Amino acid sequence: xxxxxxxxxxxxxxxxxxxxxxxxxxxxxxxxxxxxxxxxxxxxxxxxxxxxxxxxxxxxxxxxxxxxxxxxxxxxxxxxxxxxxxxxxxxxxxxxxxxxxxxxxxxxxxxxxxxxxxxxxxxxxxxxxxxxxxxxx
Numbered sequence: 001x002x003x004x005x006x007x008x009x010x011x012x013x014x015x016x017x018x019x020x021x022x023x024x025x026x027x028x029x030x031x032x033x034x035x036x037x038x039x040x041x042x043x044x045x046x047x048x049x050x051x052x053x054x055x056x057x058x059x060x061x062x063x064x065x066x067x068x069x070x071x072x073x074x075x076x077x078x079x080x081x082x083x084x085x086x087x088x089x090x091x092x093x094x095x096x097x098x099x100x101x102x103x104x105x106x107x108x109x110x111x112x113x114x115x116x117x118x119x120x121x122x123x124x125x126x127x128x129x130x131x132x133x134x135x136x137x
Contacts, residue, residue, distance in 0.1 A: 061090055
């Protein structure tokens with residue numbers, strides 16, 4: 001096999017193609033002919049995982065947990081009861097968050113008969129992302 005030529009330390013696309021090496025494609029969504037840039041932004045948002053809680057909510061929950069945990073030596077039963085209530089509150093917040101997210105997804109495609117196939121495709125991608133997040137819990 002012939003030596004690979006270098007131009008200023010890098011191979012050109014033509015040289016890579018000539019040697020049968022595919023050029024690395026950028027990761028992420030790609031703009032399809034006729035696709036609007038805002039649609040591309042929506043598609044990119046689908047692939048990004050959303051946090052379950054905001055930073056402030058997580059900080060509050062962790063602070064509450066620290067307070068609960070420090071009481072164990074003096075009052076173990078009361079501490080376990082408080083831990084149970086805190087876990088129940090976190091679970092309730094998760095349920096509310098997921099219910100709101102599902103409702104938002106439903107509104108995106110259920111706006112009548114004038115929904116385009118592209119909007120429905122994006123809605124399905126959002127549902128798939130949402131479904132995957134639920135299964136990963």
